Amino acid sequence: MTFTNRFKLSAMMFLEFFIWGGWFVTLGTYLKSLNATDFQNGVAYATQSWGAIIAPFIVGLIADKYFSAQKVLGVLHLIGSALLWYATTITNFEGFYPVILAYMIVYMPTLALVNSVAFKQMKDPSKEFPPIRVLGTIGWIVAGVTIGWLGWEKSNQLVLTFKMAGTASLLLGLLSFTLPDTPPAKKGQKTTFGDIIGLDSIGLLKNKSYLTFFLASVAICVPLAFYYNFTNRFLNEVGMTAAAGKQSLGQMSEFLFMVLMPLFFVRLGVKKMLALGMVAWVIRYIFFAYGNADTNYYMLIAGIVLHGICYDFFFVTGQIYTDNLAGERFKSAAQGFITLATYGVGMLIGSYISGPIVDHWKTGADSHNWQAIWLVPAGIAAAVLLLFLIFFRDKKHVETQPGVNAEDAEIVL
Structure with a gap:
């Protein structure tokens, strides 16, 4: 793998998990500003599960059959960036929930897509993947440390976490179109529900x-x-x-x-x-x-x-x-x-x-x-x-x- 590709894949992993860790951890605390109940808090977090359930269909029916994985990744993160920024303008849970549900539906498939893009460039994934994947964990850590260092929880400014994550999603969306080509693996093949x-x-x-x-x-x-x-x-x-x-x-x-x-x-x-x-x-x-x-x-x-x-x-x-x-x-x-x-x-x-x-x-x-x-x-x-x-x-x-x-x-x- 070339140094350029290694750098791009590492940046991809860092941003992928920086985005998620940038708003997901503090979501429950942020929802207090929308006067959400504890039940609504659970419902909001359940959007991750709905995204995980729907994700295989997006990856299996679109990325695996029709379009290159890095292009699907780019489009999903650009849409995600717009949704995260739009979420900051909503002041009640009823309006916030459908936006965050839509966001998780476009975000969760990207977890599989970043792996697909990375594995495609590797001759020995067992050795080459861990040093790149660990950048994702570092991205999540940096997001949490940043929120704590800037004191957004104490100052009730957690709305900024969505803007931070939205900006990172925009960067990853643009970066994705420069990633190595990962053509659809099952182009022309019949794919069943099973x-x-x-x-x-x-x-x-x-x-x-x-x-x-x-x-x-x-x-x-x-x-x-x-x-x-x-x-x-x-x-x-x-x-x-x-x-x-x-x-x-x-x-x-x-x-x-x-x-x-x-x-x-x-x-x-x-x-x-x-x-x-x-x-x-x-x-x-x-x-x-x-x-x-x-x-x-x-x-x-x-x-x-x-x-x-x-x-x-x-x-x-x-x-x-x-x-x-x-x-x-x-x-x-x-x-x-x-x-x-x-x-x-x-x-x-x-x-x-x-x-x-x-x-x-x-x-x-x-x-x-x-x-x-x-x-x-x-x-x-x-x-x-x-x-x-x-x-x-x-x-x-x-x-x-x-x-x-x-x-x-x-x-x-």
Whole structure:
């Protein structure tokens, strides 16, 4: 890969996640200025799930068949830039919601498109992709640190986050048209509904352990929705300064544990990795329930930092587990199917559940009984963990040493 292409792809990844992190983290706090209820807060965050559900159709029916991926990426980000700027002119939730829904429908497909553009230029993605993808994590961190450094939460100027993200979206839209050509991969081929949502991989669910993992993945997204939807609002309510900047510690932790994951795999294997990820979810919400901005401030920070274990140990491990189990023929379909089920269906359910629960424990115009609220996702995560430990048994036929039953051999990736 040439230096020019590497630089462009790195800039693409940085801007892609800078845009998302630039407004999504503080959305719940911003919605207070629109007099949105907690239920409406959950509904607004559910637009991410609707975007994830619709995204495969945009990519599968348009980018894969008719137009180059970088051109579709450019058009979507230019439309997204206009929508983000328009959102800043709206002063009520009723007008804001359809705009942000439209934005997420055009943004979520770009997550797959940036990967397609990057992979097309690589001879060895396993070595070349991580150094480029990590720029996305850095972009998300920079967005959060910028918001905290400029004090937009404290000064009630979060409307500027949409203008910042809209400007970055404009830059990425223009940059996209200069990216290396990525022609449609399935031009002239017939694409079915099953192809688009990954139904070819549904046979994996016949494996009882994978079915357990699949259902656990969907269920664990319910407490995940609580974290994404209400953490920034919670931290600001309890008095944490520059909360968005502090939340970027979660992405720093995610980066660190991503680097260390190969070492953990060798020593722990799949089941223990997945289980530890879910244990971290329970601990995180207990820390949030009993943390505060005074004597137990460390609990708030620890809850944020645990994001690295929560995400990497469960979701990244799950992606690797799925990849191994699916085999070469169904890898892409399996990854698409699990993504649709988690970030689509699971997060959608979580968003619609979390809002009413937070609303139920409202104690004033700008206050909630956060201890009661956070114990709910802690309980859900604990229940999912318990069922997972009971029913998941990571087995497959492998060659073993004499005297060892192949069916009893555990996969250790």
